[in-house]
Amino acid sequence: MNKDSKIYVAGHNGLVGSSIVKILKSKGYHNFVFRHFTELDLRNQKETEEFFQEQKPDYVFLAAAKVGGIFANNTYRAQFIYENIMIQSNVIHSSYLNNVKKLLFLGSTCIYPKMANQPMKEDELLTNTLEYTNEPYAIAKIAGIKMCESYNLQYGTNYISVMPTNLYGYNDNFNLENSHVLPALLRKMHLCKCLENDDFAAIRRDLDKYPSSIETSATDGEIVTYLEKFGIKKNGKNVELHVWGTGSPFREFLWAEDMADACVFLMENADFDDMVRVSNIENNEIRNTHLNIGTGKEIRIKDLAYLVKETIGFKGEIKFDPSKPDGTPRKLTDPSKLHALGWHHNIELPEGIKMVYNHYVK
Numbered sequence: 001m002n003k004d005s006k007i008y009v010a011g012h013n014g015l016v017g018s019s020i021v022k023i024l025k026s027k028g029y030h031n032f033v034f035r036h037f038t039e040l041d042l043r044n045q046k047e048t049e050e051f052f053q054e055q056k057p058d059y060v061f062l063a064a065a066k067v068g069g070i071f072a073n074n075t076y077r078a079q080f081i082y083e084n085i086m087i088q089s090n091v092i093h094s095s096y097l098n099n100v101k102k103l104l105f106l107g108s109t110c111i112y113p114k115m116a117n118q119p120m121k122e123d124e125l126l127t128n129t130l131e132y133t134n135e136p137y138a139i140a141k142i143a144g145i146k147m148c149e150s151y152n153l154q155y156g157t158n159y160i161s162v163m164p165t166n167l168y169g170y171n172d173n174f175n176l177e178n179s180h181v182l183p184a185l186l187r188k189m190h191l192c193k194c195l196e197n198d199d200f201a202a203i204r205r206d207l208d209k210y211p212s213s214i215e216t217s218a219t220d221g222e223i224v225t226y227l228e229k230f231g232i233k234k235n236g237k238n239v240e241l242h243v244w245g246t247g248s249p250f251r252e253f254l255w256a257e258d259m260a261d262a263c264v265f266l267m268e269n270a271d272f273d274d275m276v277r278v279s280n281i282e283n284n285e286i287r288n289t290h291l292n293i294g295t296g297k298e299i300r301i302k303d304l305a306y307l308v309k310e311t312i313g314f315k316g317e318i319k320f321d322p323s324k325p326d327g328t329p330r331k332l333t334d335p336s337k338l339h340a341l342g343w344h345h346n347i348e349l350p351e352g353i354k355m356v357y358n359h360y361v362k
Contacts, residue, residue: 169256247302
């Protein structure tokens with residue numbers, strides 16, 4: 001890429017897309033094309049094709065996706081598989097039709113089997129059964145990987161697929177119903193802390209900032225009852241947070257801007273041929289050319305909860321609910337292929353959590 005290249009970041013308002021835009025701008029890139037989802041429905045083939053025909057981007061970061069936590073993935077299974085397959089199919093095919101020079105497709109480490117060998121190498125893909133709660137999303141992302149590989153092999157395109165581990169950052173999704181584990185813990189414990197201090201003004205500001213199904217004009221009692229739906233419970237002067245699952249699974253977390261830096265690094269320095277070179281190719285079968293983006297470090301969910309608790313200053317009790325699903329027991333990436341290409345992460349988890357919380361309360 002050069003600084004004048006026309007770059008389309010699909011999903012530029014989300015955690016991933018906004019981080020990529022921030023890194024690109026810091027490096028001097030300036031010729032962007034953006035469309036909010038209200039302006040361009042990437043699920044619609046005709047709209048997507050017309051956009052590409054009109055704009056003719058040189059480079060594409062495909063960060064647009066329908067995402068969510070365990071509850072959302074398991075509840076809206078049809079929407080997750082349909083919308084993600086439509087978005088990525090339309091963008092990848094339109095990129096091919098309009099001679100995009102390079103495309104980077106962002107997936108997720110949920111593509112790997114539930115009981116994958118740990119840490120997970122790229123070759124673990126399709127070796128066993130997927131975790132049930134996010135199977136539709138995972139299958140959609142696997143289809144995206146194989147679509148990029150197949151277009152490269154048949155049409156000679158230059159499409160790269162990357163699988164980031166669990167991401168967190170400033171522009172995260174803090175929705176009480178469908179956020180991922182770290183932003184969910186952060187926001188809920190912030191509300192717990194406010195509830196401990198009987199600071200209903202702060203709670204109302206929070207509920208007003210992030211859309212919810214309760215009016216901020218509701219009484220204090222109505223707000224307390226509303227928060228109970230999300231595991232935030234007040235018993236007299238004591239406040240408890242009830243968390244889904246046993247807390248025993250391990251998860252890996254990557255600062256979103258580190259992930260974005262890795263994506264820009266790859267777009268600047270690597271091609272599909274490089275993905276093939278660092279992959280384990282047998283019998284001339286080119287597969288699993290995607291790259292993990294991660295830290296190679298993990299933390300137990302229970303320990304994560306207490307780390308967030310300490311960072312925020314919540315004094316109450318955390319209770320884990322073993323009747324709720326845990327999800328995959330362990331999801332640790334092996335980022336050695338990415339390291340071999342010359343990239344390593346910078347921000348460690350305790351520092352990142354402090355950065356996110358300070359940004360959140362401001």
